[in-house]
Amino acid sequence: MSNRVWVVLQHREGQLPRIAWEAAAAAQKLAASLGVKAEAVLLGSGVGLAAADVAKLDLAAVHVADHDALRVYTPGSYIGALAPAIQAAAPAFVVFPHTYQTVDYMPRLAQAVGAGLLPEITAFEEKDGGLLWTRPVMGGKLQSKVRVKGEGTVLVSVQSGSFPADGVARGEAEVKPLEVDLAGVQPDREILGYEEVGGDTVDLTKADVIVAIGRGVGGADKMAPVEALARALGAEIAASRPVIDNGWLPRDRQIGSSGQTVAPKLYLAAGISGAIQHLVGMKGSSVIVAINKDPGAPIFTVAHYGIVGDLHEVLPALTEAILAAKG
């Protein structure tokens, strides 16, 4: 096995999302720890613009698989292109941004090439001559330290917000074709289309103040104190995923990786434990207040102010205090 570190960069219409740059930064750091330079891999059709952007990074090379069969993503076509390339080059690590697309195909790619599978890492460190990786478990309530055993390539996905995108090192990289035969690449699902969810959508990104609730609210019939507080603050009401899945609020009120990403002046999270999928959607807020009855809830690690308590007691008290302060 080689010491090579690859990073597969997801892009859309020539644009790389922030999490792709974060994955590139993580791959650079990982490569440096192995004494090499990272190499980027881009898949798609007409990826010239994205490749030119990536070529401005400090990388050993940018390998491009540019083919009509890769124009639309399916696991079958992406694995068809990447599996033989990984088997031929046998990199030590292949890094991916931890996106829904990555989770759709990375595990099966690992199975196909006999590689290790290390999803959703948030950090790594060198320890006892090896690497020790950090990833969330129990919905982010705990962190685990993980070691990889055995020989062979490891596929790693990097959670959003873990490696700052502006930490990516600039430089100059050569763009060349990925050495793989793409003639036999086949999709394994027939894409019929893409649809927007929700229809009537509330644009939460424009709100200055957001009151967000989680599972802890307890039911659709227990919203009165939340509504009263939102009125007192002039806030929009939003929620974490369990509230939406239970049908207590419509889907266009969801904050997080499968909902909206917001950064209001004030974000008040009540009854939200703070799974990483929620945190990625709100941790850029200027001021974060967390109210939760569990003092160990991960939401307190990103909050500026916290109250440990039952939201059904705290929210009415807060509404009263706000109205009193406003006179």
Place this chain on the structure above:
Amino acid sequence: MKIAVCIKQVPNTEARLRVSRDGRWLDEEDLPFIINESDEYALEEGLRIAEKTGGEVVVFSLGPERVKEALRKALAVGAARAVHLSDPAFLGGDALAAGRALAAAIARDGFDLVLTGSQSDDVGYGGTGSVIAGHLGWPHVWLVMGVELEEGNGSAKVTREMESGVNEVSRVRLPAVLEIQAGLNHPRYASLKGIMAAKKKEIAAVTPADLGLDAAQVGEAGSRLEIVSVSFPASGKGAQMMSGDAKAAAVALVEKLQKEARVL
């Protein structure tokens, strides 16, 4: 249709969690276990499809003795029988090891469809269903928000959740593995009649040898990942905590938001 549904029993994330003495996982004493959330939705979807097409659901789970409770619950809501990968050799595995074992168990019987949850609420690798599909050589879709069978066509119209409020709609040929996202349907509760009937239903225990697998290919021995330790993140790091009863804490918070953060 004959449908295999894979479920995992996981600790209730809402419970009070304690790290085990060796620091490598949770202390399981007094820890409440439940069926993984997205797996409950997979089971419900399997039961609905089986009812509509006149088929049956066989439920599979990998784990220690306590997992029987989860399997019994699945039988009580309508699964026909259960297969329990109960041998200690199966335990402590990553998604690749679990997927290899479950695929071998599923392949012993003929199925038209395999349903799993999208991600476990404990270790959360999110890959077991896709690995099963890889071993079976079937297509798969992860994070499924809708399944519409196209009978006679041998396919299904499948809606997959993508980021930022967009769904992908695709046609997938069957048999396939669909990894169900929570929120797809409304899981049913067991009736008293169902609970009684479940007591008579079969839970078949299988070993690696039954599946034609070597013990070194499954569980901890067959995994590339090893959890060295788990810990709680530093609580309240950076957060100023307001103390006192609800009223005192609320008053203190409003003062901070007005005078310090200046957002009110």
